[in-house]
Structure formats: C-alpha cells, structure tokens
Amino acid sequence: xxxxxxxxxxxxxxxxxxxxxxxxxxxxxxxxxxxxxxxxxxxxxxxxxxxxxxxxxxxxxxxxxxxxxxxxxxxxxxxxxxxxxxxxxxxxxxxxxxxxxxxxxxx
Amino acid sequence: xxxxxxxxxxxxxxxxxxxxxxxxxxxxxxxxxxxxxxxxxxxxxxxxxxxxxxxxxxxxxxxxxxxxxxxxxxxxxxxxxxxxxxxxxxxxxxxxxxxxxxxxxxxxxxxxxxxxxxx
Numbered sequence: 001x002x003x004x005x006x007x008x009x010x011x012x013x014x015x016x017x018x019x020x021x022x023x024x025x026x027x028x029x030x031x032x033x034x035x036x037x038x039x040x041x042x043x044x045x046x047x048x049x050x051x052x053x054x055x056x057x058x059x060x061x062x063x064x065x066x067x068x069x070x071x072x073x074x075x076x077x078x079x080x081x082x083x084x085x086x087x088x089x090x091x092x093x094x095x096x097x098x099x100x101x102x103x104x105x106x107x
Numbered sequence: 108x109x110x111x112x113x114x115x116x117x118x119x120x121x122x123x124x125x126x127x128x129x130x131x132x133x134x135x136x137x138x139x140x141x142x143x144x145x146x147x148x149x150x151x152x153x154x155x156x157x158x159x160x161x162x163x164x165x166x167x168x169x170x171x172x173x174x175x176x177x178x179x180x181x182x183x184x185x186x187x188x189x190x191x192x193x194x195x196x197x198x199x200x201x202x203x204x205x206x207x208x209x210x211x212x213x214x215x216x217x218x219x220x221x222x223x224x225x226x
Binding site: 032034036043044045046049055087089091092093094095096097098099100101 | 169218219
C-alpha cells in the first residue's frame with residue numbers, strides 16, 4: 001500500500017496568515033493527489049485534485065503544488081471559516097490511501 | 108445539486124450483518140463510479156470499496172474482502188454496502204462518495220451513517 005505521511009499533525013495560525021501543509025507519498029503517485037477539508041461534524045469536501053487543480057466553488061486562496069512523492073497545500077490569507085482538518089489522498093493505485101490529517105486552528 | 112443520502116447504520120453485535128444504502132440524486136448516477144469511505148471516531152479516512160458504472164467490477168480493501176459486498180442499482184440511483192461478520196474495528200461513520208473514473212478523487216460525499224459494532 002502507498003503510505004501518505006502528512007505534516008504537521010496540527011497547526012495554529014492567525015487570521016490573514018499563509019499556511020502550508022505537506023504530504024509525502026511512499027512512492028511516486030504521478031500527481032494523482034487530492035486535498036480535502038473536513039469541518040467539525042461535517043463530511044469531507046474536495047478542495048484540490050490532480051495535485052494543483054482547484055475544485056469548482058473552492059476559494060482561490062487555496063492552492064496545491066508538487067509532483068512525484070512530495071505535495072503541499074497552501075492557504076493564503078487565512079479566514080476563520082478555514083478552521084478544519086485537512087487530508088491528502090492518493091488515487092494512483094488501490095487501495096486509495098489518505099494522510100492522517102492536519103488540524104488547523106486559529107491562534 | 109448533487110445529493111447523497113446514506114441510511115442503514117446503527118448498533119450491531121460482533122459477527123452480525125448490516126446493510127447500508129445510499130440514495131443519489133442531482134446527477135446521472137450510471138455515469139459515475141461509486142465508493143464507500145469510512146472514518147472511525149476521531150480518526151482519519153479509510154477507503155472501503157468501489158464499484159464501476161454498471162456494477163461489473165468491484166474493488167475492496169483487504170480488511171473487508173470476503174465480508175463486505177458493494178453493489179448498485181442504476182434504475183434506483185442507489186448504492187449499497189452489505190456488511191457481514193462485523194468486527195469492532197468496523198465501527199465508523201460510513202460515507203457514500205462519487206468518482207468520475209476508476210482512478211479519481213472523491214468529488215461528492217454524503218453526510219455519513221454511523222455503524223457501531225459492540226456487544
């Protein structure tokens with residue numbers, strides 16, 4: 001199975017700050033990488049797919065980058081509604097696997 | 108608007124069975140692969156099973172292979188997960204999700220249904 005290592009596990013940031021979350025795959029996943037946002041008590045929502053494509057309706061302050069085994073999610077100008085847990089996921093091979101999540105809180 | 112509504116969760120004893128259902132609307136159901144993803148309480152996400160457009164191909168994670176069966180009824184725009192020989196480690200919220208192709212992210216998610224396996 002492809003292992004997805006996400007960092008940091010938790011993060012505290014101020015409003016307006018820029019936040020970066022990293023995801024490392026145990027093997028090349030050829031940009032078959034998605035990022036999801038899950039707010040407390042809600043189901044996950046797709047933010048980014050194919051490593052850097054923004055899902056329809058997602059604010060442009062979210063962006064993704066990376067290739068091979070290393071990927072990142074960037075949130076510019078942090079807003080209060082961005083408080084959530086973020087997960088990366090590879091869909092290059094079965095079984096699909098997720099990172100353990102990054103819990104983002106406001107400082 | 109895409110809607111996925113899961114049902115069928117509840118409390119069940121170890122070794123017993125449960126069948127989850129997902130009613131889909133707002134899109135052409137037969138144009139999408141479908142999948143179940145679960146999340147144990149306060150834990151991360153775990154893909155469980157996927158099914159092709161016509162149900163002819165199915166895929167499972169190793170830990171549920173032989174115990175769970177994913178199926179679909181395109182005429183009813185519905186997805187199912189038959190869960191047999193349930194174990195405590197199957198306790199989780201189960202989400203119904205869509206994929207456009209076999210190797211694709213999970214674009215839409217239902218609200219989830221909680222399955223608790225306990226004596």
